[in-house]
Amino acid sequence: MSIAARRTTRRRTFARGVHPDEQKQLAAGCPIEALPTPPEVRIALLQHLGAPCQATVEPRSEVAVGDVVGRAEAFVSAPVHASVAGTVARAAMATLPNGRHVAVVPIRAAEQQPLAGEPLIEDVFGGDWPLERLDRYEPLQIVEAARAAGLVGQGGAAFPTHVKLSPNQQKPIATVLVNGCECEPYLAADYRLMLEAPAPVLAGALLAGRAAGAAEVIIGIEDNKPEALETLRTAARRTPVVVQPLKTKYPQGGEKQLIAAVLNKVVPGGGLPLDIGVVVINIGTAAALARAVLRGKPLTHRVLTVSGGGIRRPRNLLVPIGASYRELIEACGGLKEDAARVVAGGPMMGFTVGGLDVPVTKGTSGVTVLSREEIAKAAETPCVRCGRCVEVCPMGLVPTKLALATRVRNAALAQRYHVAACIECGCCAYACPAKLPLVQLIRLGKIMTS
């Protein structure tokens, strides 16, 4: 048995981590459906890591789907595009879930949209996706297509994709890892994408590998998604892509944890996967890359999950960027009476929103509406130093000491316990028997020490 073959059959994982209640069954069975065109979308001019865009359209001008509405001048930035056809309204501001107050380009949707409903899904994922002879695309051509399409990581952090894929003389890339873990509870968008559109995912993975000059392309998928594993494995049979099953554990989809699990390599502290010759991209990003390169289409729509115990009818939706959370929630039957928190993303790392008039961005992987029962928590007690947080910390830290350092405002103590290495995954607070807000305090500690 060759090494490559062994790697694909044995389930791998990283050290420590937690097993939150997955709750995937709420949305995993729901096929991707198109959100009815909302009356208005608001395209945020900063929805990625990096420099904000400059608006390129005047109020009252007409835009078509895919027109650039925000230009990116800096290298680490990504242009934004109109996601509906319609008329640009007066510039406004919106608060994103992460608390940033950003300028938006509002677009009133025209009565007649070129594509909506089933034909839209067919247009985005259907048709033929070549998996062979992709070397006719030059690496720089792929990178430029990604940049022009405004591609950013769709897993949450929204780092511009062309920056990751750009060839780097000093740091050659050996491996492109496609992150199919979707380790956040409730979310099922990546799962549905792998199931319903394996071809664009694979094509995008191969194109990313080609752009980065990587010798191997590996898709890591947790074993709670056996159908996705099987579908992608079948689809990848004639390609060099390796589909690697992983044990189901949170935060398997964390970049550092995924690399540790699949490649048994460690990203140096303060470094990037690039430093060890690895690039990690999300399933949704891979599919969007294929669409950008093979069809020249910008990132105007994304798949996301609306789920949770506080929503009436969980669904997976293909959503135009800029649609408001209110539209998504209404399309899913509305909030239940016991809805308590509306979370952008999954419940482990997602930000809550204070109102529903929040626009979807390229990094919105889902909207999780949690009920009062789901967020119920026993009363907080003092730390009994049991060490559970130490046992689960995927970065090998001592969360209780870091939280203490924040409480007593001791920056030196926080640094001695390596506060900067925290990835804020929340495993410590999840596992704490005393129900202490550990990761929350550590975040404050990071601010205190920086």
Add this chain to the structure above:
Amino acid sequence: MAETQPPTASDTPSASAAPAVAIRVAPSPHLCDAHLTTRGMMIDVLVGLAPVLVMAVLVFHWYAVVQVGLCVLSCLVAEVVFTRIRRKPIPIGDYSAAVTGVILGLSLPWGAPWYIGVLGSVVAIGLGKVVFGGLGFNIFNPAMVGRAFVMLSFAKELGASAYVVTRSNLEVLTQATPLTIAKQFAADLAAGKVVAFEQPVQLEHAKAFWPLFIGQVNGSPGETSALALLVGGIYLCIRRAAAWQIPAGIFLTTVAFAAAAHGSMLTPFNALHHLISGSVLFGAFFIATDPVTSPVTSTGKFLFGLGIGLLVVLVRVFSGYPEGVMFAVLVMNAVVPLINRWTIPRPLGGPVPRKD
């Protein structure tokens, strides 16, 4: 970390059927492990202590019942009184005072006068715990603080002789504790005394494996039955209410150093006898594993255990006391902050270089 005031989700009336629901903002994570609570951990310790209590009652009958009951009651009362003095909310609901009471009751000689249990409990909770700030802030194991206080204050009432009643309807109570016999034998040997005829017989008796393992010997009610302690202790480790690294470390050094001491003719007991006699098992599973007074990292926990095992054998072999678990735990408790400092783990990928 308080949640902010709820803005309403439907502040503008909309056509949807969405009711006016108050949504709140809070930092992630939004889920927690509901099965894991401080109180749950304490209840697990009590469940783990159950087989030990049962054996204690089977061997020592009402002596054990009265003593443990009195200690638990005194601990609870002391907790209420001392916390009230501090004007803090009464934390009886976390069951930690009950755990302290059971452990103290099981660790005192079965024949201790009633006021010793009461006094020990008051000191355990008052000086051992509440003065430091209550649960989670104490440096020393409260039960051991209480026990050390009464053992040193009432040396006569609680010495080796406290265990022995020459005429009793419970046969185990008529013999000295196995470790006292071993100690006496070693002391006589060292003094060059002619070893009396009865002593080797007594010693052979004390070294019999099954009575030691089942618990048919004299001693503190909680320490005699190795079998019950193993059952309860393994339960604790499986439920992870106790970190397995601590007992593992203790057993390792106890066995190693006891074997060395036995090999050097310093003690008549071999490593196995040292392991299952006295309170090594009780201490390893139920006392040293108190999370508050043990290190937080697994390496630290193991080192802590290694230190206890070494100290137990040192006290047993070289001091005037037949047993050393209490002193070993207290000494190592004092070292815990140091161990924590020595065992700061290296983060995945190494420390992040500072940007300055």
